[in-house]
Amino acid sequence: MSKADLDKLVAQYPAAIVSSHSNFGDDTAVVTKESLKDVMRFLRDTVGFDLLVSVTAADYFGREPRFEVVYHLRSMATGNRLRIKVPVHEEEGGPSAEVATVSDLWPTANWQEREAYDMFGIKFSGHPDLRRILMYEEFVGHPLRKDYPKEQRQPLIRRDYSLS
Amino acid sequence: MSTTTQSKTGPRKLAFGMPTPDEIAAGGIPGLSARPKLPVDLMDKLNASELEEVEDIELPTEPMQINMGPSHPATHGTVRIVLTIDGETVRDSDVQVGYLHRCFEKEAEYATYTQVFPYTDRLNYVSPLLNNVGFALAVEKLLGIGAAIPERAQYIRVIVGEISRITDHLTCLGASAMEVGGFTPFLWMIKIREWLWELLEELTGARLTHSYVRVGGVSQDLTEDFIARLRATLNRSLEPLAECEKLLVKNRIFRDRMDGVGTMSAEDAIAMGWTGPCLRSTGVPYDVRKDHPYLVYDRFEFDVPVGSVGDNYDRFAVRLEEIRQSMRILEQAMQQIPPGPVLLDEPRICMPPKNAVYNTIESMIGHFKLIVDGIKVPPGEVYSYTEGGNGELGFYIVSDGSGRPYRCHVRSPSFIITQSMSKLILGAGIADIIPTFGMINMIGGECDR
Numbered sequence: 001m002s003k004a005d006l007d008k009l010v011a012q013y014p015a016a017i018v019s020s021h022s023n024f025g026d027d028t029a030v031v032t033k034e035s036l037k038d039v040m041r042f043l044r045d046t047v048g049f050d051l052l053v054s055v056t057a058a059d060y061f062g063r064e065p066r067f068e069v070v071y072h073l074r075s076m077a078t079g080n081r082l083r084i085k086v087p088v089h090e091e092e093g094g095p096s097a098e099v100a101t102v103s104d105l106w107p108t109a110n111w112q113e114r115e116a117y118d119m120f121g122i123k124f125s126g127h128p129d130l131r132r133i134l135m136y137e138e139f140v141g142h143p144l145r146k147d148y149p150k151e152q153r154q155p156l157i158r159r160d161y162s163l164s
Numbered sequence: 165m166s167t168t169t170q171s172k173t174g175p176r177k178l179a180f181g182m183p184t185p186d187e188i189a190a191g192g193i194p195g196l197s198a199r200p201k202l203p204v205d206l207m208d209k210l211n212a213s214e215l216e217e218v219e220d221i222e223l224p225t226e227p228m229q230i231n232m233g234p235s236h237p238a239t240h241g242t243v244r245i246v247l248t249i250d251g252e253t254v255r256d257s258d259v260q261v262g263y264l265h266r267c268f269e270k271e272a273e274y275a276t277y278t279q280v281f282p283y284t285d286r287l288n289y290v291s292p293l294l295n296n297v298g299f300a301l302a303v304e305k306l307l308g309i310g311a312a313i314p315e316r317a318q319y320i321r322v323i324v325g326e327i328s329r330i331t332d333h334l335t336c337l338g339a340s341a342m343e344v345g346g347f348t349p350f351l352w353m354i355k356i357r358e359w360l361w362e363l364l365e366e367l368t369g370a371r372l373t374h375s376y377v378r379v380g381g382v383s384q385d386l387t388e389d390f391i392a393r394l395r396a397t398l399n400r401s402l403e404p405l406a407e408c409e410k411l412l413v414k415n416r417i418f419r420d421r422m423d424g425v426g427t428m429s430a431e432d433a434i435a436m437g438w439t440g441p442c443l444r445s446t447g448v449p450y451d452v453r454k455d456h457p458y459l460v461y462d463r464f465e466f467d468v469p470v471g472s473v474g475d476n477y478d479r480f481a482v483r484l485e486e487i488r489q490s491m492r493i494l495e496q497a498m499q500q501i502p503p504g505p506v507l508l509d510e511p512r513i514c515m516p517p518k519n520a521v522y523n524t525i526e527s528m529i530g531h532f533k534l535i536v537d538g539i540k541v542p543p544g545e546v547y548s549y550t551e552g553g554n555g556e557l558g559f560y561i562v563s564d565g566s567g568r569p570y571r572c573h574v575r576s577p578s579f580i581i582t583q584s585m586s587k588l589i590l591g592a593g594i595a596d597i598i599p600t601f602g603m604i605n606m607i608g609g610e611c612d613r
Binding site: 023024025026028050051052053054056058059070072076079081083106107108110111112115119133134135136143144150 | 274436556571573575579
């Protein structure tokens with residue numbers, strides 16, 4: 001359906017696309033971290049993907065690069081959809097685990113990138129307000145990482161609720 | 165006799181004990197003149213020139229920070245809003261969510277695909293069946309069995325889903341009406357919701373946490389008189405629903421609180437990732453059921469109501485109309501529903517019937533394998549989306565080929581729409597926060613997961 005859009009992207013940025021597939025009917029392109037911003041701007045302004053449906057991440061523990069940030073796009077005019085994935089290394093050992101934010105292109109990415117940061121510890125460079133969102137500030141670790149045990153307990157935090 | 169003479173003697177009083185305008189003009193009311201004067205009568209103390217100077221003095225307008233929530237009596241849903249206010253006007257706000265985070269995505273990684281269904285019930289807990297259906301469709305997309313689902317099961321999914329959509333919208337509208345002072349519509353709408361939940365309780369065994377849908381179909385067929393009772397319930401709810409509409413749509417207080425408050429343009433709404441009734445209130449006719457039909461939605465005739473202004477009243481009106489459209493879909497589905505099985509006949513995916521489990525060794529092994537190992541889903545990743553109560557409800561599932569999801573992300577419409585709260589209430593009064601927050605319909609369970 002939206003295979004044409006994927007082809008358009010591959011033709012425009014042949015060097016930026018690591019791989020692409022259309023498994024299960026979902027058109028997907030894996031994009032290098034460095035070219036993410038250009039690709040996303042091209043997709044929004046030229047191809048017309050004006051709705052950023054979701055931003056999330058996945059932890060492939062034991063694989064290198066470890067993380068993947070996943071973007072789902074939809075064009076309101078044509079109804080086409082596209083998935084963009086960006087591999088991200090872990091900070092220790094490998095290169096920096098920072099991805100450029102897309103919250104300046106789509107404001108909706110703001111909270112969703114905060115959630116990815118909260119859950120996986122992926123940093124989004126240029127994000128205006130990168131804080132935890134679902135967890136509290138004093139929480140140690142990132143709960144959706146595969147090496148965070150499900151039974152892990154956290155100390156009880158006595159919070160000062162007065163307004164600073 | 166005495167009453168008639170009394171009414172003839174003087175002009176009718178406006179209310180008991182109140183002087184008439186004539187009496188006030190005549191100054192003949194002893195009670196009024198006997199009232200004590202204000203402690204400081206400014207007009208006595210100041211002459212005209214001094215008064216002008218007083219007007220020039222600027223009152224200190226330091227912004228003040230106040231906390232709204234996490235548990236505020238005027239809002240539903242646990243959310244903390246840190247407001248910076250200037251008098252009554254909101255100058256800045258920080259919306260903090262996460263108070264209802266129950267680790268859905270983490271728990272799902274440790275549960276078999278079938279065991280995830282009870283967790284999905286607790287996402288949007290006023291329309292649990294829509295979440296059930298959304299998750300089932302995502303797993304079925306991975307399995308590649310979407311087209312093989314028995315037709316009757318697809319119709320049942322549509323029917324229970326649309327009932328859930330009605331209950332979702334009724335909760336939103338009723339609660340919001342109550343929060344701006346209309347208590348009667350709340351009670352009536354909750355009453356209709358209760359009728360529908362009684363039906364679902366009879367069908368699924370639970371009033372709220374149904375866990376009714378399975379991968380490959382639904383857990384059991386409709387009860388014998390379900391269709392007839394549903395039709396009777398819908399007919400019965402038409403009248404109170406119309407009464408609620410009359411009570412609210414022409415209600416001056418309600419309209420004053422809703423009209424032109426929390427306005428959003430279509431471009432901004434798309435940029436903020438809005439979907440569902442909130443996006444449609446801005447005039448964008450995007451409905452997953454229409455634009456990307458799933459199940460058997462392409463067989464029904466229904467309209468997608470859109471607003472024109474994008475304010476709270478449009479969001480209210482769109483939801484109200486969607487209840488009617490859902491009833492239209494239900495009526496057509498009840499007419500078209502074919503007989504047949506309600507679960508796919510595929511022992512590697514669906515549970516064998518209980519009778520066979522107890523009597524044949526093959527079914528017993530199959531039952532055991534499905535319980536212990538779960539459904540073996542081929543490796544890969546899918547994003548599957550349906551129209552939830554609040555908008556596009558998406559499930560992004562990564563499978564590693566085992567019986568448990570490797571990663572299960574919910575694209576929850578509430579979470580994304582709640583993000584716009586700061587934008588909507590910027591420059592508005594404190595009182596406007598309540599209807600705006602009510603109309604974006606933040607459901608804590610879905611927002612915080």
